[in-house]
Amino acid sequence: MPTLLARLEAAAQLDRIADVVRRLAQATAGRGRLGDVLHGRTIGHPLHPAVVQFPVGAWMSTAVLDALPGRDTPGSRRAAATLLAAGTAGAVPAAVTGLADYATLSPQQRRVALVHAAANVTALGCFVASLAARARGDHRRGRALSFAGLGVAGAGAYLGGHLAFALGAGANHAAAALPLVPSGWHRLDAVSAIAEGKLSAYTVGETPVVVYRDHDRFSALVGRCAHLSGPLAEGRTVDVGGEACVECPWHGSVFRLADGRALRGPASSDQTALRTRVRDGQLEVAQP
Ligand code: FES
Incomplete structure (x- = not known):
């Protein structure tokens, strides 16, 4: 078979x-x-x-x-x-x-x-x-x-x-990437190097991470789209109801950057968000 x-x-x-x-x-x-x-x-x-x-x-x-x-x-x-x-x-x-x-x-x-x-x-x-x-x-x-x-x-x-x-049709592909993030906090970059209002791409372990900066607030999502693993860092930021979101470049799913909430499909699952903190001028992320 x-x-x-x-x-x-x-x-x-x-x-x-x-x-x-x-x-x-x-x-x-x-x-x-x-x-x-x-x-x-x-x-x-x-x-x-x-x-x-x-x-x-x-x-x-x-x-x-x-x-x-x-x-x-x-x-x-x-x-x-x-x-x-x-x-x-x-x-x-x-x-x-x-x-x-x-x-x-x-x-x-x-x-x-x-x-x-x-x-x-x-x-x-x-x-x-x-x-x-x-x-x-x-x-x-x-x-x-x-x-x-x-x-x-x-x-x-x-x-x-x-x-x-x-074949993973309908599965949450972002959740599958999460276990590849090692436990603990991980330094991504100096805060001063992260552009305001843009998507920035990083990798933690084997997992791509997309970061968004809104003044002194930082959000980080798993960089593989929950729908079919599209590269979110290559998407564009869009405003939905006054909230900054990322639109996947493959099929147009829209996720709120603050928490990964799926606001438009075809993704049926929310995008996995990572915890963020700033230590010594460096942005760090960890598993939720
Ligand atoms: S892979 Fe992102 S919407 Fe399909």
Whole structure:
């Protein structure tokens, strides 16, 4: 299986269609405030993995009823069809949040996400066909289509897990960089050498750090964007509601410099902020 996944990640022949889907996602679900909500910025982590629980749970429950000995009683048939319909309706928000996340994936992630989405659309087709069969009274066929849909959805879920855990889609990339900051305080630079109102780039251990000076106040954020590790020090400072922020140069996430709060997506996590202090005219930082 790892070899198959590696081939899928490298399958550049998927890029044409993957790019069409990306443009569609950017023009629709991935945009503006709606995109922020769909990415999960308002809840602090990706929304898609949370909302997929509902359809998956409903479809699994349908399968349990379909497998039980009393499956042909009117009550069991009705309950199975109701769960199936509820899960199928619940697939809509799951698909929309997934489409929003698709807008800013890396090319390697997009290839896997494309097959993940194709599997889920196929599964959805099976469930809709199952509902139609049950409505016609063909419960045997309806059950077979549901089981087929569940199998295909399982393959899609496997790819979703690979996207999240192996390829880091939706993960907080800034948090992953934090353990590389050695414990204790670290000197960055003489205060007099740090420019006012600009981003300054430093490194602590293996971790890039971006520093911002506002008169005699200093803030320091992990320099890798929480979204997909974009170099924040190469971004620009922007004013949001009177507060100095940094805009990531890759996909435009905006973080408040004072504390790393994510004010605009696609990042759904806040940017990790470091503690700062001045000692003997030197700016020092430490893990939060
Ligand atoms: S890497 Fe995507 S917004 Fe920063």
